[in-house]
Structures are given as C-alpha cells and as structure tokens.
Amino acid sequence: MPSLLYFDYNSTTPIDPQARAAMLPFLEHSFGNPSNSYFLGRQAAEALEQARSEVAALLGARSSEIIFTSGASESIRTAFHAALEANPKKKHLLSCTTEHQAVLACCHEYERRGYQVTLLPVDAQGMLSLKALEEAITPSTALLSLLWANNETGVIFPVEEIVAIAQRKKVPLHLDAVQAAGKIPINLEALPIDYLSLAGHKIYASKGIGVLYVHRHAFYQPLFAGSQESERRAGTQNMPAILSLGKAAQLAKELLPAAMKREALLRDTLERGLLEKISNLSLHGRKEYRLSNTTNLGIAGIQAAQALLLLDQEGLCCSAASACHGSSRDPSHVLRAMHLTPAEALSSLRFSLGRFTTEEEIERALEIIPRVVKKLRSL
Numbered sequence: 138m139p140s141l142l143y144f145d146y147n148s149t150t151p152i153d154p155q156a157r158a159a160m161l162p163f164l165e166h167s168f169g170n171p172s173n174s175y176f177l178g179r180q181a182a183e184a185l186e187q188a189r190s191e192v193a194a195l196l197g198a199r200s201s202e203i204i205f206t207s208g209a210s211e212s213i214r215t216a217f218h219a220a221l222e223a224n225p226k227k228k229h230l231l232s233c234t235t236e237h238q239a240v241l242a243c244c245h246e247y248e249r250r251g252y253q254v255t256l257l258p259v260d261a262q263g264m265l266s267l268k269a270l271e272e273a274i275t276p277s278t279a280l281l282s283l284l285w286a287n288n289e290t291g292v293i294f295p296v297e298e299i300v301a302i303a304q305r306k307k308v309p310l311h312l313d314a315v316q317a318a319g320k321i322p323i324n325l326e327a328l329p330i331d332y333l334s335l336a337g338h339k340i341y342a343s344k345g346i347g348v349l350y351v352h353r354h355a356f357y358q359p360l361f362a363g364s365q366e367s368e369r370r371a372g373t374q375n376m377p378a379i380l381s382l383g384k385a386a387q388l389a390k391e392l393l394p395a396a397m398k399r400e401a402l403l404r405d406t407l408e409r410g411l412l413e414k415i416s417n418l419s420l421h422g423r424k425e426y427r428l429s430n431t432t433n434l435g436i437a438g439i440q441a442a443q444a445l446l447l448l449d450q451e452g453l454c455c456s457a458a459s460a461c462h463g464s465s466r467d468p469s470h471v472l473r474a475m476h477l478t479p480a481e482a483l484s485s486l487r488f489s490l491g492r493f494t495t496e497e498e499i500e501r502a503l504e505i506i507p508r509v510v511k512k513l514r515s516l
C-alpha cells in the first residue's frame with residue numbers, strides 16, 4: 138500500500154504476508170476435505186488441527202475448546218444460542234450499551250422473541266459500573282455478554298472483575314474479544330469464562346473466518362447441527378482461511394509485547410501532534426485503560442462525514458463511527474452512550490493503527506489532518 142494511509146485497523150486488517158503464504162497450498166494442490174480419510178484428507182485434517190492448536194495457544198485455551206466459524210458475528214450468535222438453550226426458562230439477557238452491532242443485533246433478535254434485555258450504561262469515560270452490573274443480574278439472567286475492548290474507543294473493560302461477578306452470581310459469560318485478541322494478553326486458563334468470540338480479519342488473517350471458544354464445562358448446542366468441528370458446526374471447513382488464522386494467531390502471540398509498545402508510541406505521537414496542532418480537540422474514552430492502537434477524537438466545529446471525504450481524497454482511511462453503522466450520519470451509539478450530544482458524536486473521528494503503520498505515515502497524517510480540519514472550520 139504505497140500511497141494509502143491506512144488508519145482503520147479496528148475495521149479490518151490487511152492479511153499478514155506470512156498468513157497469506159500459509160493459505161496458498163490450500164488454494165492449490167492441498168485442496169483436500171479434512172473429513173476424508175485418504176492422503177489428501179489426512180493432510181488437510183492435520184493442518185486443520187495444527188491451526189486449531191495455534192489459535193488455542195493465543196488464548197491460553199485447549200484445542201478442544203476451539204470451534205471455527207465464518208466470523209465473529211456467527212460466533213456471537215452461536216454463543217447466545219448455546220447459552221439460552223442451556224436454560225430455556227430463563228428469559229433475561231444482560232449486555233451493555235456500547236457493544237458492537239453484532240451483539241446488539243442478537244439482543245434485539247431475542248427481544249423480539251420475548252426475552253427481556255438490559256443494556257448497562259457506561260460513564261463519560263466509556264466505563265461500566267461493576268456495582269450496577271452485579272445489581273442487574275437476576276435469577277432469570279440466562280447470559281451476560283460484554284465487550285472485552287471497545288472497537289470505537291479502545292476502552293478495555295475490567296474482565297477479571299467481571300468474571301468474578303459472573304462466577305459469584307452463576308451466570309454464563311460471553312466475551313466479544315474481537316478487538317482484544319492480538320492487542321492485549323489473553324489467558325483463558327486463568328480466566329474461567331464460558332464463551333468467547335474472535336474474528337480472523339481483525340488479527341491479520343483472511344476474512345470469512347472466526348472462532349468460538351467454548352469452555353470445556355460450558356453448555357453447547359450448535360446453531361447448525363452437523364458432523365464437522367466435532368459435531369459442533371455443520372459445513373466443510375474454510376481451509377485456506379483457517380490456515381491464515383493459525384499463522385496469524387502464532388504471529389499475534391509472538392509479536393504482542395513489542396506490538397503493544399510500538400503501537401502505543403505511534404498512537405501517542407499522533408495524539409500529541411493533533412492536540413498541539415488542532416484547537417478544541419477532546420479525547421473520548423478512558424485515557425489509560427484502553428487499547429494502545431486506538432484514538433477517538435472529538436473535533437469541535439467539523440462534520441466527521443465531511444472530514445472523511447476530504448481525508449479520503451488525500452488517501453487517508455479512518456472512521457467516523459463503527460464501519461458497520463451504515464450511514465455515517467447516524468451518531469455513534471457508543472459515543473452517545475458516553476453522554477456526548479449528537480453534534481459532538483457527529484464531529485468525532487477514530488484512528489486505529491496496526492502492524493504496518495510507520496512513523497513516516499504518522500508524520501504525513503500530522504500534516505494532512507490539521508490542514509483538513511482547518512479547511513472545514515473555515516467554511
């Protein structure tokens with residue numbers, strides 16, 4: 138990507154060259170179906186299990202707890218299904234106002250089917266109240282589903298405390314860890330949660346592949362029953378994508394400590410530079426306890442939608458709200474939940490950095506963004 142300035146890694150990541158290389162044999166001669174017992178099938182099955190163990194290693198999980206899906210949306214939907222089928226008499230769902238659309242859509246779907254849904258509020262920093270969380274759990278709560286790290290603000294929820302509450306109240310817990318994976322350490326061996334969802338295309342693997350982690354003692358029921366994935370999901374596995382994910386998981390684990398430091402340095406340079414060059418700028422989300430690659434900034438006096446157009450003309454990709462929002466003229470539900478006015482939410486931009494971001498790109502962004510803001514403010 139020579140002239141493109143890509144600052145939208147939380148929307149999707151490019152495929153790492155090593156992850157792409159891992160896919161190629163499975164797009165060529167190694168085309169076997171892992172369910173077949175002749176050589177080609179056995180070769181595929183072996184590669185499949187190798188990839189599964191690499192994903193398990195990234196999470197501190199067991200291979201038997203990893204189910205490959207088509208993406209995080211399917212994983213999330215399956216976790217809801219499994220947890221709710223486990224306790225069909227319990228009709229209460231507990232989640233949060235700042236969740237990703239993939240979780241909110243599940244909540245709305247079950248609401249239509251007669252479930253009572255409670256979405257917990259957050260404070261102006263995007264943080265959840267643990268006391269309010271504990272108090273919202275009722276004897277009929279069938280599932281607690283929360284984001285580990287927020288895709289729009291990078292705010293990280295205190296997962297250890299959340300796990301302790303879920304255990305004390307004996308409520309199944311699902312975590313949307315799509316943005317946490319590869320950005321902060323995850324060790325599920327030390328964190329007894331029931332379900333966890335991941336997406337390949339947020340950690341430098343291909344699109345169309347996701348992971349559902351199901352704890353060995355958690356209830357499970359497939360969304361589509363079939364023989365694959367140890368009878369936990371129907372459908373021949375997406376082998377090229379799975380192989381890219383295995384490699385991506387291995388790289389994510391290996392590179393994590395260095396990546397956290399490097400991205401924090403680049404992000405802080407960007408943030409500091411913008412704060413120096415642009416007046417009336419505000420940072421959204423708790424400053425300390427957030428992902429090291431993400432910054433979400435309110436820029437008074439501009440329309441984010443217009444800024445996106447001008448930045449796009451300069452080859453700079455960033456985001457006004459979550460990309461899944463459809464029309465970017467809807468104020469972000471995450472920023473609204475953090476007590477921002479619609480106008481404030483509509484003047485906010487998210488920049489998210491990643492593995493291939495360079496210092497030189499930050500310098501170019503620090504020239505382009507203030508110039509675009511100045512132009513918009515003078516209109």
Ligand SMILES: *Cc1c(COP(=O)(O)O)cnc(C)c1O
Nearest residue numbers: 208209210237239288315316336
């Ligand atoms: C991207 C994302 C999802 C959905 O992932 P898909 O691959 O589109 O299914 C869910 N949750 C979070 C936090 C995300 O960032």
